[in-house]
Amino acid sequence: MSVPLALLGLLDREPSHGYDLKRDYDTYLSPGRPLPFGQVYATLTRLARDGKALVGEAEPGAGPERKRYFITEMGREEVEAWLAEPVPAEPHLQTDLFVKVALSLMLGRHAEKYLDVQRAAHLDRMRELTHLKQQGNLVEGLLADHGLFHLEADLRWIDLTTARLDALAGEVRP
Amino acid sequence: MTDAAISAGSNHDVRVEARNLVLSFGETPALRGASFAARRGEIVAMMGPSGSGKSTLLHCLAGILVPDLGETYFDGRRVDTMPETERSQLRRDRFGFVFQFGQLVPELTAEENVALPLLLRGTRRDEALREARSWFERLDLQGMEHHRSGEMSGGQSQRVALARSLVAQPAVLFADEPTGSLDSLNGERVMDLLTTSARAQGSTLIIVTHEPRVAAYADREVIVRDGLVTSPELALR
Numbered sequence: 580m581s582v583p584l585a586l587l588g589l590l591d592r593e594p595s596h597g598y599d600l601k602r603d604y605d606t607y608l609s610p611g612r613p614l615p616f617g618q619v620y621a622t623l624t625r626l627a628r629d630g631k632a633l634v635g636e637a638e639p640g641a642g643p644e645r646k647r648y649f650i651t652e653m654g655r656e657e658v659e660a661w662l663a664e665p666v667p668a669e670p671h672l673q674t675d676l677f678v679k680v681a682l683s684l685m686l687g688r689h690a691e692k693y694l695d696v697q698r699a700a701h702l703d704r705m706r707e708l709t710h711l712k713q714q715g716n717l718v719e720g721l722l723a724d725h726g727l728f729h730l731e732a733d734l735r736w737i738d739l740t741t742a743r744l745d746a747l748a749g750e751v752r753p
Numbered sequence: 754m755t756d757a758a759i760s761a762g763s764n765h766d767v768r769v770e771a772r773n774l775v776l777s778f779g780e781t782p783a784l785r786g787a788s789f790a791a792r793r794g795e796i797v798a799m800m801g802p803s804g805s806g807k808s809t810l811l812h813c814l815a816g817i818l819v820p821d822l823g824e825t826y827f828d829g830r831r832v833d834t835m836p837e838t839e840r841s842q843l844r845r846d847r848f849g850f851v852f853q854f855g856q857l858v859p860e861l862t863a864e865e866n867v868a869l870p871l872l873l874r875g876t877r878r879d880e881a882l883r884e885a886r887s888w889f890e891r892l893d894l895q896g897m898e899h900h901r902s903g904e905m906s907g908g909q910s911q912r913v914a915l916a917r918s919l920v921a922q923p924a925v926l927f928a929d930e931p932t933g934s935l936d937s938l939n940g941e942r943v944m945d946l947l948t949t950s951a952r953a954q955g956s957t958l959i960i961v962t963h964e965p966r967v968a969a970y971a972d973r974e975v976i977v978r979d980g981l982v983t984s985p986e987l988a989l990r
Contacts, residue, residue, distance in 0.1 A: 698976070702974055709966075742802065
């Protein structure tokens with residue numbers, strides 16, 4: 580997740596204080612992984628330096644410095660371009676997983692047993708995410724769904740590989 | 754936990770159990786020594802590739818099929834040697850079933866379908882229908898009580914089938930690919946309802962599925978492969 584672009588996107592809604600940006604980022608964009616205050620203000624300073632945001636006058640009030648940040652036209656164009664661009668469709672090949680399977684076969688070990696253990700670990704994590712989805716709000720549920728679908732894809736690969744272990748053994752054993 | 758620790762003879766928590774089941778359909782072996790146990794109130798997913806024997810194992814546990822060899826138990830009582838009439842009574846009185854395609858009786862209305870297990874047990878018709886109707890709000894099916902299966906979507910029909918399987922508070926609920934014909938959203942809804950209701954009633958729930966997202970609703974999973982429950986140390990942990 581690009582923190583600068585996410586904060587810039589939040590600023591595109593309306594001018595905001597750093598505190599409000601952090602609160603909305605933590606609540607809606609990254610539940611469970613709060614952004615440190617220091618990173619929020621450092622990022623806003625960089626965005627202002629690069630001409631993507633403007634800093635308003637300090638406002639009276641208790642607590643931390645209360646400055647309102649505004650998005651510039653350049654910042655708005657960057658958010659537009661970012662939102663229109665698809666995320667790279669990278670295959671999440673689990674290199675460790677594949678290497679362990681291939682090595683197990685080369686060494687005459689029980690690759691199938693290893694894949695069973697890995698399947699159980701994946702399903703344990705899926706159970707946690709399913710529980711989170713059942714207990715949490717919609718935002719947490721959708722983030723859990725994202726994890727669930729990725730883990731499910733891994734599991735399909737594990738099942739397919741399990742079914743092809745004999746053939747793979749023929750390939751990797753000299 | 755070891756196989757011995759969970760066996761029906763030594764642990765009154767065990768609700769259903771299969772020991773070393775062997776079953777062939779003609780020349781084709783379906784089960785080749787499968788063992789399995791589930792505790793009271795436990796939710797277990799049975800996973801495995803197509804043709805691995807998972808549905809056959811479920812049908813043996815439910816007393817629908819009788820194994821060629823091996824033993825099945827319900828609450829410590831031997832099931833595979835029971836006369837068919839007794840097994841039929843067990844299925845009617847203690848078990849509930851959900852299949853992939855709802856399998857509602859098309860001539861009956863939705864509420865009559867839900868009431869069916871109660872009617873078969875001898876509950877009075879008005880009482881059975883009253884109990885059946887109480888499920889419609891819970892399943893977000895208000896107003897569908899008099900619809901027939903042809904007048905409902907796949908998701909609605911499957912929720913009616915869920916209510917029918919749960920209405921008589923079965924000791925064990927057997928679900929064979931309960932979301933197999935549904936899209937993700939409806940499948941999720943069915944699994945939420947199924948697992949929440951089973952937990953609330955204390956029913957043991959055994960779900961045959963090849964979908965990890967469905968299996969993730971269970972307390973644990975077992976893998977059936979080539980007619981065997983593999984990795985017993987995982988299967989009975």
